[in-house]
Amino acid sequence: MENSELPAEVALMWRLRDTGRRGPKPSLTLDDIVRAAIELADAEGLAAVSMARVAERLGNSTMALYRHVKSKDELLVLMSDAALERPEPLPDGIDWRTGLTFWADGVLTAIRRHRWYAKLPISGPPAGPNNLAWFDCALGALKDTGLPEEAKVGVVMGLITYVQGQIRVAFDLAAGYDENPAAFSQYGATLARVVDPRQLPAVARVLEAGVFDEVGSFEEDSEQDFHFGLQLYLDGIAAFIERVGQDRAR
Known part of the structure; x- marks a missing residue:
């Protein structure tokens, strides 16, 4: 299969997309961008990730990022793969x-x-x-x-x-x-006040058994x-x- 036939996201994740650029190797790489985006998400959450914030973290212009990644959606695709580092090999001799x-x-x-x-x-x-x-x-x-x-x-x-x-x-x-930790610690007591055993008999049996008493x-x-x-x-x-x-x- 030619690279051009690959789905866009697959070609992107496998670094097989032809950017059409020629000349010297750019100072900013796709891996730099993904790494910075992951660091930003780790520090501030996924909602903080934007092309502008990632560019700021890298000390580059937002346009410099767009030369490598077309959109935030593409960046999220790359992050979704890069964040899961390769698994440890399975131990020998296990079932x-x-x-x-x-x-x-x-x-x-x-x-x-x-x-x-x-x-x-x-x-x-x-x-x-x-x-x-x-x-x-x-x-x-x-x-x-x-x-x-x-x-x-x-x-x-x-x-x-x-x-x-x-x-x-x-x-x-x-x-x-x-x-709201109280909502969890008082869950059993709260349900006990509203659950009618005739309407919710299985839940009532769980409450009677004290399943939700200990937190x-x-x-x-x-x-x-x-x-x-x-x-x-x-x-x-x-x-x-x-x-x-x-x-x-x-």
């Missing part, structure tokens, strides 16, 4: 479940370093070099499961949906907790919820692998 747990913990750690990442829109499957490296790593964890390649992709895409979705919800809830460290609770849901998902994969093996044995 698929340990491998996917290791992978999921790695994604969590990477996004925690750049919390604004959870605010980026998701517009398609992995396509940039770093995101594809994470995709490859997760697929590699399944190499000895006996699953067909199509099923491996389905398993990993489902895992990506869980991990990124859980992280995004956890970050939003953390922001809400910071703004611990929000960060610890969110990490426990993340791993609880992850292990449930992996239990489902384990059952699926077993079923596929049984079907093949027939």
Whole structure:
């Protein structure tokens, strides 16, 4: 496939877009721009990122940035890939479940370093070099499961949906907790005053069991919820692998 046939965002992330420039190498590079944008987002949040602010951080004119990046949307695409640094290789000799747990913990750690990442829109499957490296790593964890390649992709895409979705919800809830911790600490008591067991019997049973009575460290609770849901998902994969093996044995 010729570079001109590549989707614009893919060509951009893989640095395959022909800029048409000739002559000496410019002092400002695309990597400089992306690095400065990430530093700005880390310091002030995603809303602070604009072409003008990034140019100011670099000590350049805004027009100098437009020679490399056509718009803020393109810059966000580049940031979405560059912020996820390449994953650590899976440890040798581990099984698929340990491998996917290791992978999921790695994604969590990477996004925690750049919390604004959870605010980026998701517009398609992995396509940039770093995101594809994470995709490859997760697929590699399944190499000895006996699953067909199509099923491996389905398993990993489902895992990506869980991990990124859980992280995004956890970050939003953390922001809400910071703004109004009382709403969380009084959640059980508040529900107990409005829940009618005849209308919401399942919720009433949860309240009666005292599930919402104790409020611990929000960060610890969110990490426990993340791993609880992850292990449930992996239990489902384990059952699926077993079923596929049984079907093949027939």
